[in-house]
Amino acid sequence: MSYVKVCALADIAAGTALAVEVDGTPVALARTAGDEVFAVNDVCSHAEVSLAEGEVENGTIECWLHGSCFDLRTGKPTNPPATQPVATYRVKVRDGDVYVSLGSED
Template sequence: MANDFVRACAVGEVPAGEAIGVQVNGEPVAVVHTEDDQFFAIRDVCSHAEVPLSEGDVEGCTIECWLHGSQFDLRTGKPTGLPATEAVPTYETRISDGDVYVAVQTATQEPVK
């Protein structure tokens, strides 16, 4: 396992179609397990209201903020539904030996167009 990946949680801790909030190297991260068995990691802070995204609903590759309904693409962090207009950083994930690993220092944030 590469040095930049840190264990975030066990695969079994995140039911399909849900997210959990964890700390990875001091950063708040939402680990998301989609219904089609993919894992994503996104900063666990809504760019609109600064509340945990991990408490929101997951549908496909989208997570919705529970407070005002902002939606974010789990692959890019880009907002796909208002009121959010700023992207949220996403992190590369790897699965190994039943655990989810996240590389927070390699966060990507695509510019919003």
């Protein structure tokens, strides 16, 4: 599986998200207050808007438009109106940089 460098860790403040693109795929990077970094598809499965513009709290990212929340570990919606999950991606933080892999392990 290949990882792509997407930004510096310092580019994502704790408790916020950042929109990036990996090989043409929109990705929302979310940094929790506990300093964990997660990557999910940046398109809400309900309203097709950027999740990176939403709030990051308690291990979820909230869509700013209708309030759907998605679990950052699984991508599953934790409340309506969304009923479909968003894809999650692997993340590595190394030497102050954030790397994302869209692929699965071989």
